[in-house]
Amino acid sequence: MTAGPDTGMPFNILVLTCVTYVALLFLVAFVAERRAGIGRARWLRSPAVYTLSLSVYCTAWTFYGAVGYAARSGLEFLTIYLGPTLVFIGWWWVLRKLVRIGRKQRVTSIADLISSRFGKSNLLGVIVTLMAVVAMTPYIALQLQSVTQSFGVFASGTPEGWALPNRDATAIWVAAGLALFSILFGTRKLDAKEQHHGVVTAIAVEAVVKLVALLAVGSFVVWGLADGPSDIFRRISQSTLADWQLQPDRWFGLMFVSAAAVISLPRMFHVMVVEGGDEAHLGRASWAFPAYLMLMSLFIIPIAVMGLERMPTGANPDMFVLTLPLHEGQGALAMLAFLGGFSSATSMVIVEAIALATMVSNHVVMPVWLRLRPDVAMTGDVRGVVLMARRVSIIAILALGYGYYRLSGGSAALASIGLIAFVGAAQVLPAMLGGIFWRGASRFGAALGLIVGLTVWAYTLFLPSFGNDGMIPAHVFAHGPFGIGWLRPQALFGVSGMDPLVHAIVWSMVLNASAFALGSIFSFPGPVERMQGAAFVNVFDEDQTGPQGWARGKAEPETLLMMAGRILGEEAALAFFEAEARRQGKAGFLPDATPEFVELLERRLAGSVGAATAHAMISQIVGRAAVTVEELMAVANETAQIMEYSARLEAQQDELTRTARQLREANEKLTQLSIQKDAFLSQISHELRTPMTSIRAFSEILTEGDLPPTMVAQYGRIIHDEAIRLTRLLDDLLDLSVLENGTVQLNLGLANVQTLLDKALAAAGSTRPERSFTILRDLPSENIFVRTDADRLLQVFINLISNARKYCDNPDPELKIAVRQRAGRVSVDFIDNGSGIPKESQAIIFEKFARLSDQSRAGGAGLGLAICREVMANLGGSVSYLPGQGGAAFRATLPLRLDRKVA
Amino acid sequence: MARRVPLFLKRRSYRRRRLRDAARLLPVFGGFFFLLPILWAPEQSPKPDTAPDGVYLFVVWFLLILAAAALAPGLDGGSDDDDSGT
Numbered sequence: 001m002t003a004g005p006d007t008g009m010p011f012n013i014l015v016l017t018c019v020t021y022v023a024l025l026f027l028v029a030f031v032a033e034r035r036a037g038i039g040r041a042r043w044l045r046s047p048a049v050y051t052l053s054l055s056v057y058c059t060a061w062t063f064y065g066a067v068g069y070a071a072r073s074g075l076e077f078l079t080i081y082l083g084p085t086l087v088f089i090g091w092w093w094v095l096r097k098l099v100r101i102g103r104k105q106r107v108t109s110i111a112d113l114i115s116s117r118f119g120k121s122n123l124l125g126v127i128v129t130l131m132a133v134v135a136m137t138p139y140i141a142l143q144l145q146s147v148t149q150s151f152g153v154f155a156s157g158t159p160e161g162w163a164l165p166n167r168d169a170t171a172i173w174v175a176a177g178l179a180l181f182s183i184l185f186g187t188r189k190l191d192a193k194e195q196h197h198g199v200v201t202a203i204a205v206e207a208v209v210k211l212v213a214l215l216a217v218g219s220f221v222v223w224g225l226a227d228g229p230s231d232i233f234r235r236i237s238q239s240t241l242a243d244w245q246l247q248p249d250r251w252f253g254l255m256f257v258s259a260a261a262v263i264s265l266p267r268m269f270h271v272m273v274v275e276g277g278d279e280a281h282l283g284r285a286s287w288a289f290p291a292y293l294m295l296m297s298l299f300i301i302p303i304a305v306m307g308l309e310r311m312p313t314g315a316n317p318d319m320f321v322l323t324l325p326l327h328e329g330q331g332a333l334a335m336l337a338f339l340g341g342f343s344s345a346t347s348m349v350i351v352e353a354i355a356l357a358t359m360v361s362n363h364v365v366m367p368v369w370l371r372l373r374p375d376v377a378m379t380g381d382v383r384g385v386v387l388m389a390r391r392v393s394i395i396a397i398l399a400l401g402y403g404y405y406r407l408s409g410g411s412a413a414l415a416s417i418g419l420i421a422f423v424g425a426a427q428v429l430p431a432m433l434g435g436i437f438w439r440g441a442s443r444f445g446a447a448l449g450l451i452v453g454l455t456v457w458a459y460t461l462f463l464p465s466f467g468n469d470g471m472i473p474a475h476v477f478a479h480g481p482f483g484i485g486w487l488r489p490q491a492l493f494g495v496s497g498m499d500p501l502v503h504a505i506v507w508s509m510v511l512n513a514s515a516f517a518l519g520s521i522f523s524f525p526g527p528v529e530r531m532q533g534a535a536f537v538n539v540f541d542e543d544q545t546g547p548q549g550w551a552r553g554k555a556e557p558e559t560l561l562m563m564a565g566r567i568l569g570e571e572a573a574l575a576f577f578e579a580e581a582r583r584q585g586k587a588g589f590l591p592d593a594t595p596e597f598v599e600l601l602e603r604r605l606a607g608s609v610g611a612a613t614a615h616a617m618i619s620q621i622v623g624r625a626a627v628t629v630e631e632l633m634a635v636a637n638e639t640a641q642i643m644e645y646s647a648r649l650e651a652q653q654d655e656l657t658r659t660a661r662q663l664r665e666a667n668e669k670l671t672q673l674s675i676q677k678d679a680f681l682s683q684i685s686h687e688l689r690t691p692m693t694s695i696r697a698f699s700e701i702l703t704e705g706d707l708p709p710t711m712v713a714q715y716g717r718i719i720h721d722e723a724i725r726l727t728r729l730l731d732d733l734l735d736l737s738v739l740e741n742g743t744v745q746l747n748l749g750l751a752n753v754q755t756l757l758d759k760a761l762a763a764a765g766s767t768r769p770e771r772s773f774t775i776l777r778d779l780p781s782e783n784i785f786v787r788t789d790a791d792r793l794l795q796v797f798i799n800l801i802s803n804a805r806k807y808c809d810n811p812d813p814e815l816k817i818a819v820r821q822r823a824g825r826v827s828v829d830f831i832d833n834g835s836g837i838p839k840e841s842q843a844i845i846f847e848k849f850a851r852l853s854d855q856s857r858a859g860g861a862g863l864g865l866a867i868c869r870e871v872m873a874n875l876g877g878s879v880s881y882l883p884g885q886g887g888a889a890f891r892a893t894l895p896l897r898l899d900r901k902v903a
Numbered sequence: 904m905a906r907r908v909p910l911f912l913k914r915r916s917y918r919r920r921r922l923r924d925a926a927r928l929l930p931v932f933g934g935f936f937f938l939l940p941i942l943w944a945p946e947q948s949p950k951p952d953t954a955p956d957g958v959y960l961f962v963v964w965f966l967l968i969l970a971a972a973a974l975a976p977g978l979d980g981g982s983d984d985d986d987s988g989t
Contacts (some may be wrong), residue, residue, distance in 0.1 A: 074953050075957055075960065086934055088931045089929050089967055089970070090929060090931075090970070092978065093927060219921055238955040241953050242952075242954075243945060243946060243951050243952050244945055244946070244951055244952060246945050248941040251941055252938060283978055287968050298961070302959055465927030780914065
């Protein structure tokens with residue numbers, strides 16, 4: 001193909017090195033598998049290995065092709081790396097959610113993700129699988145081609161002339177070796193969450209090899225052939241690449257499509273989500289993987305420039321990475337570059353084959369097989385069947401890739417297949433992003449979008465890639481099918497003059513996304529779909545109390561165990577069932593087949609055979625998924641009710657706290673009242689006993705007779721006085737109780753305050769008549785008529801004046817009476833010039849039997865002020881002590897007009 | 904369904920939320936800087952552009968990687984509180 005290397009190494013050594021390298025990879029995989037088997041594989045799960053395994057993004061197409069791409073279009077090749085960089089540094093948007101969903105739902109492939117999200121629909125699984133196989137087969141062929149080509153580069157100069165006649169043989173040997181490796185290390189485990197340590201480790205090693213190879217060639221170019229970076233800059237500016245064509249539509253479109261591809265390519269999804277990255281790994285990869293990509297592309301332009309400068313005209317720039325060192329006589333470096341390219345190709349093919357085989361076995365083979373032999377889930381060895389299906393699928397996929405390579409004959413059409421495959425993979429993007437961010441995305445919409453996207457992609461990009469008159473006749477290109485001009489494959493809807501690739505990206509993505517959105521909006525999702533939708537979109541909500549899809553108690557745990565054993569293997573199934581039984585608090589191996597358990601089991605099985613197949617198998621035993629839309633609603637209502645109920649409970653609790661506080665206060669009051677009552681009773685007894693004692697004593701003396709009449713008269717008078725005192729006391733008590741009960745009869749009428757005061761002063765004059773009081777009054781202000789019970793009010797006035805007469809301790813006693821009228825109320829103050837009432841006693845003087853001084857001096861029962869207070873309350877007013885008046889001061893207030901209602 | 908989330912957060916949780924905002928913004932800035940060469944229209948300018956444009960893209964790329972590396976450790980293990988609230 002290229003000018004023969006004069007100092008290249010013998011072809012035999014190349015073959016030997018290559019075989020040694022492959023053997024080394026097998027050994028690495030084998031050792032990793034062994035170490036993982038004995039549980040010493042911690043470093044195998046490190047973020048570094050995870051990041052390196054992501055490098056399957058860089059295939060032989062990017063390893064060799066990037067230089068050719070750069071030689072043709074300058075910096076445009078960078079878009080293929082810049083897009084993924086944006087996705088990874090923005091991992092918090094999409095990747096994190098994808099990885100979390102993948103772990104929670106035990107997703108086995110990108111087809112499984114779509115199928116599981118949209119109601120475990122197998123139809124969607126089949127569509128995505130089909131799409132992936134169609135898009136990826138040429139891509140695999142491209143890898144085979146590049147390996148064969150790179151062999152050819154070495155072989156063309158050898159005397160044997162081995163390369164060209166045996167190109168197909170090279171390809172078939174490579175394909176067979178890759179199939180063997182994939183089968184050996186890629187189908188050991190069934191469960192999605194069991195890592196294929198061997199594969200991942202081998203890929204990590206290959207990632208290092210290709211990076212080192214490219215960096216070595218680049219360093220050789222920059223420091224070996226050129227004089228360091230500044231010299232390279234000078235050479236770039238003098239080369240044909242000095243200026244570059246930036247086509248805005250391609251620049252943006254390619255960046256977009258590579259960003260989409262990095263999450264939706266089956267192999268990328270496989271290493272990123274399925275092979276078990278967790279969020280910590282992803283966080284590290286978020287910068288480490290872009291760094292890897294940056295290093296991979298760092299020397300592309302220098303290599304391209306130096307190749308264009310040094311290689312003979314007509315040399316294939318796609319092979320510069322290899323031919324440039326050979327041309328410069330660096331055989332060992334060329335060998336390293338060859339191994340780098342070989343690594344890029346093989347790691348891509350291995351992972352792609354495993355990912356595709358998982359899809360094919362889970363979404364095509366298993367459903368068909370279960371349909372054909374429904375009883376086999378219980379009796380047959382499902383595990384063996386699935387693994388066999390995967391092995392056969394790997395062989396079939398590689399055979400397809402090889403067949404495609406043979407058919408296309410290593411044409412130039414293959415070179416562009418990388419981007420075409422990217423656009424094909426990107427068709428999954430709307431359904432995927434819609435599925436994880438939009439609850440309303442439905443199965444119908446997803447299927448519609450995928451089919452539309454696949455069709456448009458095939459029609460505008462994939463089929464035309466076979467060349468004019470290849471798959472699509474030339475007249476269709478020129479005039480459209482049946483002469484319909486606006487359906488021309490590369491000028492859809494009359495959009496001509498656009499770059500064909502961007503044209504295909506725009507139309508496939510727009511039509512795909514629109515069909516998806518409209519289909520979702522106008523369809524109604526089934527119950528399983530809605531459950532899965534909620535589980536996917538709200539994957540970060542920890543407390544998911546979603547409805548259970550399975551009816552209670554319809555399944556025999558033993559049957560479930562048998563079936564699980566067929567898929568997971570006897571030991572694993574037993575261990576799983578035992579753990580679940582223990583969690584339910586049961587001994588033994590059989591947990592109750594609660595809906596929760598069946599759901600968990602389904603998810604576990606989904607990790608092996610995919611969500612749709614697992615769902616189908618469980619329904620064979622449990623019966624159709626029991627959940628209906630009505631039940632979903634019921635659960636939602638239940639949740640809402642529970643929340644409302646708890647809110648109500650909270651309100652009730654607040655109320656209870658309040659009530660408890662009120663009760664406590666009431667209790668304290670009652671206790672106090674009880675104490676008061678006791679005190680009152682003992683007071684009463686005391687008050688009643690004193691007069692009774694003297695009455696009894698004197699009446700005893702009288703009954704003995706023989707008493708002079710004067711004595712009889714005197715004793716009789718004493719008895720009479722004491723009886724009056726008793727009566728008065730009882731009257732007061734009766735009065736008080738009547739007043740307190742509020743049952744008192746009021747005789748309302750008009751009364752003049754001045755008249756009442758005159759009467760009260762006259763009446764109170766009998767109290768300690770020996771004292772002469774100075775009474776200070778302001779007669780005009782007293783001339784107020786009030787509507788009230790005059791007798792009761794008079795009683796209060798008398799009491800207050802008597803009190804002053806009794807207790808005022810000033811040698812020149814004075815009593816000031818002030819009457820004021822304000823805002824419909826009248827207040828009457830009685831202020832004497834005595835020493836007043838001490839502050840601490842002011843609060844209790846209105847209590848019953850409250851007497852400050854000793855009894856003899858008072859000569860009353862201590863009910864006076866208590867009665868006053870009650871009377872005033874009954875009259876709609878009050879009586880209170882006025883502090884700070886220079887003596888004892890009381891204020892009685894009452895309304896100007898008392899309505900009966902108030903009383 | 905209205906879940907009860909605190910309206911205001913403690914200093915550490917607040918910092919972590921803002922860190923997440925920064926992580927979400929990073930690709931937006933990156934996209935802008937990566938698309939900026941479109942506005943330069945390199946094929947229309949008279950002087951050779953490949954080398955300076957390439958240097959520009961690699962510098963932006965490197966800075967983005969540095970920023971992502973600076974943000975990533977703070978974002979790890981932040982799953983103790985959920986995404987709701989601000």
